[in-house]
Amino acid sequence: xxxxxxxxxxxxxxxxxxxxxxxxxxxxxxxxxxxxxxxxxxxxxxxxxxxxxxxxxxxxxxxxxxxxxxxxxxxxxxxxxxxxxxxxxxxxxxxxxxxxxxxxxxxxxxxx
Amino acid sequence: xxxxxxxxxxxxxxxxxxxxxxxxxxxxxxxxxxxxxxxxxxxxxxxxxxxxxxxxxxxxxxxxxxxxxxxxxxxxxxxxxxxxxxxxxxxxxxxxxxxxxxxxxxxxxxxxxx
Numbered sequence: 152x153x154x155x156x157x158x159x160x161x162x163x164x165x166x167x168x169x170x171x172x173x174x175x176x177x178x179x180x181x182x183x184x185x186x187x188x189x190x191x192x193x194x195x196x197x198x199x200x201x202x203x204x205x206x207x208x209x210x211x212x213x214x215x216x217x218x219x220x221x222x223x224x225x226x227x228x229x230x231x232x233x234x235x236x237x238x239x240x241x242x243x244x245x246x247x248x249x250x251x252x253x254x255x256x257x258x259x260x261x262x263x
Numbered sequence: 264x265x266x267x268x269x270x271x272x273x274x275x276x277x278x279x280x281x282x283x284x285x286x287x288x289x290x291x292x293x294x295x296x297x298x299x300x301x302x303x304x305x306x307x308x309x310x311x312x313x314x315x316x317x318x319x320x321x322x323x324x325x326x327x328x329x330x331x332x333x334x335x336x337x338x339x340x341x342x343x344x345x346x347x348x349x350x351x352x353x354x355x356x357x358x359x360x361x362x363x364x365x366x367x368x369x370x371x372x373x374x375x376x377x
Contacts (some may be wrong), residue, residue, distance in 0.1 A: 181364065192267075192370045193306065194368075198364070198365055235314070238305045238306075240306075240366075242364065248295050249311075249319075250298075250311045251308065253306050253307070256303055256304070
């Protein structure tokens, strides 16, 4: 079952913060976050495994709430380069190499 | 280190024609995936390979789609015959197949069926 992402789109000014959510109705093993710019391949951002861990690098971080089967991606002090479509991809088992089920994406537009 | 390589980048064909896409994964990545991405949607898994074995092809439309990964490295995805609804971007991804399963995507092949 496809995870649900929210919001569908968000427009921010440079320097503002954003939160993108990804929810599943099925128990998750891992959540993968990608950013895709128009006409380009999805670029891997980070992976979170069940256990409720939180990760981050630079000004992008993410959390995984195992109880709620939900992950959130946090973009702090957004930069113009953060514009694009963000996808969460979910895996439901710990088999190690499962294909991912992706949400429909969240369009993020950063304005100067 | 070279990333995932795909060719061609663009393909325009008429319906009922055959088409093939090629993928070369990151060196050392045993697991290879083919995804299809329709406009405005997230990628959808078509098939997953572990070395040369197709371990998950449950979402591959087998009446017209086929794939192979000879020698466990390069892979080819074929459609025959193509239909209008097959217009999409076909993405190849690879991973080490480890517990963390980070998947890295190629640039994709944009297919237009007229």
